[in-house]
Amino acid sequence: MAIQVAKVLGCHVTVSCSPGKKELCERLGADEIIDYTQGKLVEELKKKGKVFALVVDNAFSPLDLYTAANEFLIPGRRFVQVGAGFSRAMIGGIMSRAMVPRILGGGRNPYEIFMIKNDRKASEQLARWVAEGKLEVVIEQAYEFEQAREAFEKLKSGRCFGKLVVRVENL
Secondary structure, three states, X not given: OHHHHHHHOOOOOEEEEOHHHHHHHHHHOOOEEEEHHHOOHHHHHHHHOXXXXXXXXXXXXXXXXXXXXXXXXXXXXXXXXXXXXXXHHHHHHHHHHHHOOHHHOOOOOOEEEEOOOOOHHXXXXXXXXXXXXXXXXXXXXXXXXXXHHXXXXXXXXXXXXXXXXXXXXXX
16 A cells, blocks of 8 residues: 555655556556666666655665665655565664664665554554545455465565455354
8 A cells, every 4th residue: 555655645666566556556656666676676766866755665675775875765765664574684784774874884864663552543644545546455366264374474584565354254
């Protein structure tokens, strides 16, 4: 929903995605799309200069994205990490991003890890935008309760774009 929320808030949105997700990103409102499968995401972002007011990294990839953000993120603006998995490499990368000072090659901009909070006001606002047709809830796949493990494996794969729904009935 990040693309749509940013558009509702009046932002210009640049995203990276695979060619298979391009059409969906366009439909959801992305203004610019970079094909990350070409292996030139950082290079493409650097070409734009320091124009981004916020970077949201949903994939923890490429690993040098945070330090490279020094060249495309407006100084002092935030780099927000949303999810990253639980491998040793990712945990080490997060610690490095958060703790290595810029004089030792770290990033220059504030680094945050986004954690979901139970925020009633924000949830109500999202619900209003959905009711008003400003946000589309993209459901990638629905699973029966007995398929919950399969849904979890899909989620862990990092290849989900929409929501995964597990139906729970009278447990």
